[in-house]
Amino acid sequence: MKNLSILPSLATLTIGLISVQSATAATLTLDFTTLSGLTGGSPTETAIFRAAIPTLDNITSIVIKDNSQGNGGSTGQVSGFDLDAIKLSSVLTNNASAVNSIAALDAFDFSSIGTTLTLGTQRPPVNAELFGTTGGVLNNTVATLGNFDANSTTDPSRIFGFVSLGDGGQIEFKLKNPISITTPLYLYIGEVGNNGEVGIGQVIGTPQTSRIPEPSSIFALSLAGIFLAVNRSKKTQVE
Ligand SMILES: [Ca+2]
Ligand SMILES: [Ca+2]
């Protein structure tokens, strides 16, 4: 009888842990595929990467990080990953030249309310600011993150249309409204220059397992198992 009184409380504790886990947001890393061709302004050298958004509920943020380890591209104000644009679309395309014209979800707010930029470091010679930023925040009149339109050049008279994250930098996009995935959705990002810089994408949302009433089923099964085990044990003792 002593053991029996402990068993229900252990089962309750297990359910408690499952509930907490279900409600907690998860950060998942995206698996990018490189599209064929290039797009952008002039010179046209923006490479496009596509990732299927994982099946999550309540997606609140998407994060793009530089993971170039100081390699690739140019120095100074254009150090690190050079983000031309970001787009969420239900349309799947394999061609960079099509990415500007496919339908987009109205998901992003490119103001300082909807974006959090964590500046990476510049490789010498260090400029006052990373390109596409002003006062440490995104300047979207320069970066135009809604359009894959970057001029892939460091010529001061022509450089336009992207933000450089700096080495190890990142930008977080807080979505206008949380998104739940019920049909396939794709993220497209562009890297200006296609010159060796590497990005990581992450999506923050809630696992959809929290929708399925499995924990209560597991609980019921556990109790049934305990009941059977106790009965069997009692019978064994009697015999
Ligand atoms: Ca760069
Ligand atoms: Ca742009």
Ligand SMILES: [Ca+2]
């Ligand atoms: Ca680049």
